[in-house]
Amino acid sequence: MEKRPVPKTSPVSEFFWEKAARGELWLQKCQNCSQFIFYPRVVCPHCFSDKLEWTPTSGKGKIYTYTVVYRTDLDAFTDKLPYIYAIVELEEGPRMSANIINCPLDKVRIDLPVEVVFEEIAPGLRLPQFQPHRH
Amino acid sequence: MNLRGIAAITGIGELKPTRNPEGKTTLGILAEVARLALADAGLTKQEVDGLVVGPPTEDSAFMWPQQVAEYLQLFPLFLDMVEMGGASGTGCISRALMAIATGRCRHVLCLTGGVWGTGIFNTLEARTAVMSTLEAEFDLPYGPMGFNSAYAMAAQRHMHLYGTTPEQLAKIAVDQRYNACACPQALFYGKPITVADVLDSPVIVSPLHLLEIVMPCTGGSAVVVSAAERAVDMPRPPVYVLGVGEGCSHNSIARMPDITTTPITVSARQAYQMAGVRAGDIDFLSVYDCYTITVLLTLEDAGFCPKGEGGPFVASTDLTYQGDLPCNTHGGQLSWGQPSYAGGMSHVTEAVRQIRGTAGLRQVKRNELCFVNGNGGALSQQCSLILGKSTH
Ligand SMILES: [Zn+2]
Numbered sequence: 001m002e003k004r005p006v007p008k009t010s011p012v013s014e015f016f017w018e019k020a021a022r023g024e025l026w027l028q029k030c031q032n033c034s035q036f037i038f039y040p041r042v043v044c045p046h047c048f049s050d051k052l053e054w055t056p057t058s059g060k061g062k063i064y065t066y067t068v069v070y071r072t073d074l075d076a077f078t079d080k081l082p083y084i085y086a087i088v089e090l091e092e093g094p095r096m097s098a099n100i101i102n103c104p105l106d107k108v109r110i111d112l113p114v115e116v117v118f119e120e121i122a123p124g125l126r127l128p129q130f131q132p133h134r135h
Numbered sequence: 136m137n138l139r140g141i142a143a144i145t146g147i148g149e150l151k152p153t154r155n156p157e158g159k160t161t162l163g164i165l166a167e168v169a170r171l172a173l174a175d176a177g178l179t180k181q182e183v184d185g186l187v188v189g190p191p192t193e194d195s196a197f198m199w200p201q202q203v204a205e206y207l208q209l210f211p212l213f214l215d216m217v218e219m220g221g222a223s224g225t226g227c228i229s230r231a232l233m234a235i236a237t238g239r240c241r242h243v244l245c246l247t248g249g250v251w252g253t254g255i256f257n258t259l260e261a262r263t264a265v266m267s268t269l270e271a272e273f274d275l276p277y278g279p280m281g282f283n284s285a286y287a288m289a290a291q292r293h294m295h296l297y298g299t300t301p302e303q304l305a306k307i308a309v310d311q312r313y314n315a316c317a318c319p320q321a322l323f324y325g326k327p328i329t330v331a332d333v334l335d336s337p338v339i340v341s342p343l344h345l346l347e348i349v350m351p352c353t354g355g356s357a358v359v360v361s362a363a364e365r366a367v368d369m370p371r372p373p374v375y376v377l378g379v380g381e382g383c384s385h386n387s388i389a390r391m392p393d394i395t396t397t398p399i400t401v402s403a404r405q406a407y408q409m410a411g412v413r414a415g416d417i418d419f420l421s422v423y424d425c426y427t428i429t430v431l432l433t434l435e436d437a438g439f440c441p442k443g444e445g446g447p448f449v450a451s452t453d454l455t456y457q458g459d460l461p462c463n464t465h466g467g468q469l470s471w472g473q474p475s476y477a478g479g480m481s482h483v484t485e486a487v488r489q490i491r492g493t494a495g496l497r498q499v500k501r502n503e504l505c506f507v508n509g510n511g512g513a514l515s516q517q518c519s520l521i522l523g524k525s526t527h
Contacts, residue, residue: 002259007272039273065295065394067287068341069280074259077278085277085284085340087389097274097389110295127276 038094140526143373146176146359152472185243189476192249220511224480248355249475285388315466322472354474378521380405414438
């Protein structure tokens with residue numbers, strides 16, 4: 001069986017994964033145009049400033065769109081079928097891929113408020129995931 | 136500088152898509168279709184002074200254009216590889232047009248094709264090979280189902296925003312299959328389907344069913360683009376390139392600015408502007424259809440109906456070759472098959488057959504003006520063409 005794919009980090013993204021390993025979701029924020037960006041970069045894609053600062057986020061967002069995956073040919077995911085693959089829009093603006101976990105399939109919907117949770121997929125490696133927001 | 140009508144398609148060559156590659160190689164396929172296209176154009180290979188190729192499949196992409204040139208013993212003055220994913224077919228025509236416009240070439244041979252099968256993206260290794268480093272880091276760990284999940288998420292949001300229904304999307308696959316049943320070359324010739332068949336087929340990634348998803352296969356398509364002043368003396372009636380436009384907005388679907396609005400808004404606008412026509416002037420369409428949702432978004436973004444009204448539009452429009460707005464008369468890739476990058480080129484070759492009036496059983500009545508679209512990646516990159524029977 002193929003192993004679950006793990007993120008191959010880069011010097012630019014290392015900080016993101018270090019914070020994730022501690023259960024925190026940090027993004028870069030541009031000090032020139034004030035926008036949060038994702039994925040990590042060396043220049044702001046909005047204004048090309050290189051003044052980017054790592055900033056903690058609320059970890060809250062909503063489902064921008066999703067799909068329920070019923071068939072996959074990736075070995076590592078066959079025992080998870082069916083699972084929710086989604087794009088989450090964070091309160092701070094950027095969108096990121098994630099699974100929606102701890103969520104029954106009949107409860108998932110676009111615009112559903114979600115919050116970040118961290119799933120350990122390898123020793124010392126925690127993946128930001130999202131679950132329905134608990135009030 | 137308006138390039139409208141300065142070049143024309145003067146030859147096409149194509150292999151029947153197959154799910155059994157029978158020991159074929161990509162170079163061999165390109166040679167077969169090159170031979171067919173030059174014969175169709177009435178050209179010798181010595182007259183070809185430009186070579187534009189789509190990317191290879193099983194071969195190394197390293198200096199691919201010169202690998203192809205050597206195999207064919209062509210010695211072009213201009214050679215290039217167009218990597219625009221599924222938009223590479225129309226992209227080749229766009230590049231050929233520019234080579235002719237600058238006076239560098241008279242006859243540009245455009246070659247696409249390769250050896251593909253259903254397993255093409257279905258292992259971790261293959262999946263990673265078609266992903267950027269950044270997708271591998273930030274998307275792959277979550278288990279995307281290749282391109283399927285990307286297009287499914289576009290369909291899901293379109294349904295949420297506009298009330299588009301599974302039946303409306305299914306209708307696209309059904310109309311195109313009807314067309315394929317009049318196209319003996321199509322992979323799914325002789326296999327008509329109904330909306331119920333589509334909806335009863337397994338959901339692979341919600342809301343997309345198996346019969347809304349393209350079938351990878353093996354094949355090839357070649358096109359000769361010639362300077363218009365040469366084209367008039369060649370054996371086939373010229374099919375003029377009247378408009379071209381390109382657009383790109385992202386790579387990963389997670390970075391698409393608005394997942395229900397494609398850069399076809401940009402590419403189609405440029406193509407119409409260059410051709411001096413509007414969507415309402417178009418007689419028939421030949422547009423990229425890796426999934427049903429791709430066609431629906433194309434109809435909206437190329438101006439055939441307003442944004443959000445694609446569902447009711449396809450439900451009330453006969454998209455068959457007998458209909459009011461024929462679309463993908465060869466069956467589209469959903470029914471013709473997706474022979475690698477030649478899948479995108481098949482929309483060009485079918486438009487040429489229709490405009491020449493050689494489409495046989497499925498010949499459309501009004502065939503003056505065709506809107507062709509190529510779509511690459513996850514709705515990422517687009518190249519639109521307006522092809523026409525005359526320059527008037
Ligand atoms: Zn900025």
